[in-house]
Amino acid sequence: MLWRYQTGEDLEEMMKVQKELTPEEIKKMKEGALIVIEGQKRTIEEINNRKKLKQSYEYEVSFKGLSSTENIWLPRDELIKRGFEKRVLEIDIREAQRLGLLRPLVRREIEKHFADFGLDPEFVSHNTMRGLSGGQKVKIVLGAATWRRPHVLALDEPTNYLDRESLAALIGALKTFQGGVLIITHSRDFSESICSEVWAMRDGQLEASGHNWVEGQGSGPRIDQGAKEEDDQYDAMGNKIDKAKNKKLTSNEARKAKKERMAKKKKGEEDD
Known part of the structure; x- marks a missing residue:
């Protein structure tokens, strides 16, 4: 089905991490839960929140028998080494769902999404990319690009193969899109109707x-x-400014101009 080519990720596979832990995983977590901070032994009880740490994340950890004021932040890699991989993934999924980055990969949701791009359900669920026209393929790509509800869209020649009706719909959608849009296009009419710069x-x-x-x-x-x-420019006295005169010369041009002035001076000619 087409959506499997476009999402690159299966929510059902990700949700498997929320299944019960195996005995081996429980044992590894129990051993890794013990941590020494300033000479005191503490036991990790729960992983609560997540925040950005350079190219990865760090997670807020609470300890058994201690208040939330004693919580600390540990890097993702360290928690995984301690056996908390599934707990970390649960936090990742929760955050992704909260931000709207993950959507249920069910047929109804997928067909509804692509319907907004003018594609009938049979095209989405019962066809291959090879069997679609150029315009339908463009719609599939646009639908896939917006599946995760992005904040910024970068579109390279998005008008290719689109008919008049589809082009009008694309223009209307981009005008109401609340994020940033960067478009590469050779169509002046399209850029004039949508781009402010x-x-x-x-x-x-x-x-x-x-x-x-x-x-x-x-x-x-x-x-x-x-x-x-170009508009004419005037000085404070109302005299028209000669832009050619005020143009800054390069060192070669300046030397050439100086030689010409010296030659004119020797000949007794007036210099401008």
């Missing part, structure tokens, strides 16, 4: 701007604005 790559240079560019918005010139279209 555009980064255009031209002749090896990246130009950042907005389609409806106004002063104070965007960080570059208007898209398609030529050099002749």
